[in-house]
Amino acid sequence: MSLSGAGPLAAERPSLRERKKLATRLAIRRAALDLFAERGFSHVTVEDIAAAADVAPRTFFNYFPSKEAVFFGADPGRVGQLWARLVHDQPGRSALDVLRAALADQVRTIVAELAELGGDPMRWATQMKAAQADPQFRAAQAAHGAQTEARLAAALAERLGSDAERDPYPLMLASAAMGVLRATLSFWASSGGTIPLEELTDAAFQALADGFPEDCALRGSTHLTDSTTSQPAGFRQHGKELTR
Amino acid sequence: MSLSGAGPLAAERPSLRERKKLATRLAIRRAALDLFAERGFSHVTVEDIAAAADVAPRTFFNYFPSKEAVFFGADPGRVGQLWARLVHDQPGRSALDVLRAALADQVRTIVAELAELGGDPMRWATQMKAAQADPQFRAAQAAHGAQTEARLAAALAERLGSDAERDPYPLMLASAAMGVLRATLSFWASSGGTIPLEELTDAAFQALADGFPEDCALRGSTHLTDSTTSQPAGFRQHGKELTR
DNA sequence: GGTCGAGTTGCACTGACTGCAATGATGACC
DNA sequence: GGTCATCATTGCAGTCAGTGCAACTCGACC
Numbered sequence: 001m002s003l004s005g006a007g008p009l010a011a012e013r014p015s016l017r018e019r020k021k022l023a024t025r026l027a028i029r030r031a032a033l034d035l036f037a038e039r040g041f042s043h044v045t046v047e048d049i050a051a052a053a054d055v056a057p058r059t060f061f062n063y064f065p066s067k068e069a070v071f072f073g074a075d076p077g078r079v080g081q082l083w084a085r086l087v088h089d090q091p092g093r094s095a096l097d098v099l100r101a102a103l104a105d106q107v108r109t110i111v112a113e114l115a116e117l118g119g120d121p122m123r124w125a126t127q128m129k130a131a132q133a134d135p136q137f138r139a140a141q142a143a144h145g146a147q148t149e150a151r152l153a154a155a156l157a158e159r160l161g162s163d164a165e166r167d168p169y170p171l172m173l174a175s176a177a178m179g180v181l182r183a184t185l186s187f188w189a190s191s192g193g194t195i196p197l198e199e200l201t202d203a204a205f206q207a208l209a210d211g212f213p214e215d216c217a218l219r220g221s222t223h224l225t226d227s228t229t230s231q232p233a234g235f236r237q238h239g240k241e242l243t244r
Numbered sequence: 245m246s247l248s249g250a251g252p253l254a255a256e257r258p259s260l261r262e263r264k265k266l267a268t269r270l271a272i273r274r275a276a277l278d279l280f281a282e283r284g285f286s287h288v289t290v291e292d293i294a295a296a297a298d299v300a301p302r303t304f305f306n307y308f309p310s311k312e313a314v315f316f317g318a319d320p321g322r323v324g325q326l327w328a329r330l331v332h333d334q335p336g337r338s339a340l341d342v343l344r345a346a347l348a349d350q351v352r353t354i355v356a357e358l359a360e361l362g363g364d365p366m367r368w369a370t371q372m373k374a375a376q377a378d379p380q381f382r383a384a385q386a387a388h389g390a391q392t393e394a395r396l397a398a399a400l401a402e403r404l405g406s407d408a409e410r411d412p413y414p415l416m417l418a419s420a421a422m423g424v425l426r427a428t429l430s431f432w433a434s435s436g437g438t439i440p441l442e443e444l445t446d447a448a449f450q451a452l453a454d455g456f457p458e459d460c461a462l463r464g465s466t467h468l469t470d471s472t473t474s475q476p477a478g479f480r481q482h483g484k485e486l487t488r
Numbered sequence: 489g490g491t492c493g494a495g496t497t498g499c500a501c502t503g504a505c506t507g508c509a510a511t512g513a514t515g516a517c518c
Numbered sequence: 519g520g521t522c523a524t525c526a527t528t529g530c531a532g533t534c535a536g537t538g539c540a541a542c543t544c545g546a547c548c
Contacts, residue, residue, distance in 0.1 A: 017494070017545055024495095045534065056497045061536065096456050138394075139387030146386035147379075149423075160458075168431040169462040172424055172448055176456065179393075179423030180416055187412040204416055211455040212340050212420065214404075218413040261514060261525075268526090289503065300528045305505065 025063050028053040032070045037127040041071070041137040068140035079151060082106065086155035095156050095170070099177050100205040107185070107201055125193030132190045141182070149178045180204050269307050272297040276314040281371040285315070285381040312384035323395060326350065330399035339400050339414070343421050344449040351429070351445055369437030376434045385426070393422045424448050 014022070031052035035044040046067055050057040064070040085102050114124055131137045149171075156170035157163065164170060184204045188197050203217040210216060258266070275296035279288040290311055294301040308314040329346050358368055375381045393415075400414035401407065408414060428448045432441050447461040454460060 015546075020545085021495080046536085047534085058497055058499095058537095059495085062495075065536085067535070094458055096458075135391075138390050139383075142386040142390035143383030146382050146426075149427075150382075153427075162463075165434075167463065168427065168444065168448070169451070169456075169458075169460070171427045171431055172451060172462060173456050175423035175427035176420045176452060177423075179419035179421075182390075183393075183397075183412070183415045183419035186419075187415055190409075200412065204412070207413070207416060208420060209455045211453045212413075212417050214338055214340075214413075216413070218416060219406075219411065259515075264514090265526080290505085291503080302506095302529070303527055306526070309505090311504070 024053075024055060024059075028055065028060060028063055029070055036071065036131070037123060040130055041134050041140075068144065071140070072144040078106075078109070079148075083151060083155045086152065087159045095160060095173060096177075096209055098159070099152070099156065099173065100209070103177060103181055104198075104201050104205070107181070107197065111197065122193075125189070128189035129192045132186055145178050145182050149174050152178065176208060177205075180208050268297075268299060268303075272299065272304060272307055273314055280315065280375070281367060284374055285378050285384075312388065316384070316388040322350075322353070323392075327395065327399045330396065331403045339403060339417060340421075340453055342403070343396070343400065343417065344453070347421060347425055348442075348445050348449070351425070351441065355441065366437075369433070372433035373436045376430055389422050389426050393418050396422065420452060421449075424452050 028049060032044070032049045035048055035052060044067075046060050047057050049067075049070070050060045053060075060070075064073060082102055086098060089098050089102070152174035153171040154164060156174055157167065160167070160170060162170065181201075181204075184197075184201050188195055188200055207213070207216040207218050257263075272293060276288070276293045279292055279296060282288075288311075290304050291301050293311075293314070294304045297304075304314075308317060326346060330342060333342050333346070396418035397415040398408060400418055401411065404411070404414060406414065425445075425448075428441075428445050432439055432444055451457070451460040451462050
């Protein structure tokens with residue numbers, strides 16, 4: 001462990017303690033996701049995760065406040081980033097437009113993160129498909145979504161310069177958008193990841209912006225589901241080239 | 245309690261066992277809601293509820309699968325009813341229209357039910373306001389919403405004659421609608437019930453149908469919040485006459 | 489090398505929830 | 519009215535999530 005001339009970059013590098021913390025956090029998360037993939041969310045106990053990550057069960061809760069959090073609460077900093085973006089980005093455009101763009105980016109980030117964490121895309125796809133069937137998991141997902149929702153609403157209210165107590169619009173918009181987003185991910189997951197996520201997300205938000213006409217892009221989705229790639233499509237844009 | 249000649253309607257009347265079960269169920273629910281109103285959702289244990297309802301803790305779980313269920317799972321039969329309605333009502337109209345009407349009715353029913361269960365409207369209003377602040381409660385609410393969402397989606401798929409595996413539209417619509425509905429109730433609750441629920445619901449679904457334009461009825465909501473009635477407005481339509 | 493403090497762990501506890509087996513009330517049949 | 523099957527209630531023992539507390543360990547810093 002003893003290491004290395006400090007050099008000019010020493011200040012940049014986090015202390016050993018910090019690095020260890022990061023490592024532990026990652027180990028727990030990795031172990032947890034592996035186990036979830038193997039057995040399904042509700043058939044994994046915190047004790048199992050702790051054991052797999054070589055920490056005490058008690059330590060688990062030093063890093064994540066709940067079993068669900070280890071799945072959803074990847075990076076606490078990202079929320080603030082999203083918030084700032086929703087408030088200040090593209091001052092000219094409508095709240096819905098900005099929300100749409102920001103959430104689409106979020107989706108990309110999340111998928112990319114999972115991809116680099118787990119290695120095998122196909123595995124994630126099948127795992128998520130299984131996860132969607134688990135009521136416990138769905139509940140946790142919904143709960144997490146609700147939390148995000150509130151934050152989005154606050155950000156939108158700020159952007160629009162309206163009082164969240166008096167103006168229901170920000171909350172409505174945030175809720176509807178999160179609903180659509182959740183549905184998108186859910187559908188994508190239960191398809192086993194065989195649908196291009198980008199297109200699906202885009203079509204979904206377009207439908208939202210258009211008031212869900214029955215002839216929207218989502219409907220004639222044969223072109224979405226027809227593409228019979230063996231490679232999970234949501235991951236395509238993240239692999240460096242991927243053809244394979 | 246002993247009452248009344250059986251008469252020709254005796255066959256209609258459920259057996260003693262059934263009646264007792266119903267009574268127990270109601271007692272538990274009533275006790276639970278009372279306690280929730282008093283102390284807040286997360287400061288009430290199942291044991292407390294059982295004690296207040298004069299049953300064994302174990303019995304509680306014979307009636308409700310979870311602490312949350314006692315709040316949300318009022319009547320299991322209503323779901324089927326909603327389902328049928330979504331599939332078959334108004335064959336000409338769009339899915340969104342039917343969903344809108346059906347959910348608006350649901351809201352009315354729920355509020356009416358609470359009103360007749362609890363007695364004092366104002367109390368419910370303040371309780372709900374408090375409940376919205378409780379993260380545990382929000383989570384439970386979200387989870388319950390997600391379950392309903394899936395059912396709505398299935399019903400809509402049936403109505404539209406599309407396969408829920410291939411067509412994301414029903415799920416998207418259901419999720420968005422539930423999101424909007426949840427936001428509506430949330431906003432109404434956190435206003436302490438001082439806003440006309442009917443109007444708010446209507447404006448919300450109108451916004452959904454219009455793609456959330458920034459100048460929709462929700463925005464100029466001064467007329468919604470301005471009404472300074474001392475009577476919680478959401479309950480107005482249920483009082484037998486209540487002016488108007 | 490020694491001290492300080494952050495991070496880890498064990499322990500004991502609460503609270504939700506489940507399966508099982510005993511008990512008690514209800515309803516049906518004679 | 520008596521008997522028996524049925525079904526709800528209950529207690530008990532156990533699992534698992536999550537928390538507070540008090541030792542302990544080990545990296546940071548002088």
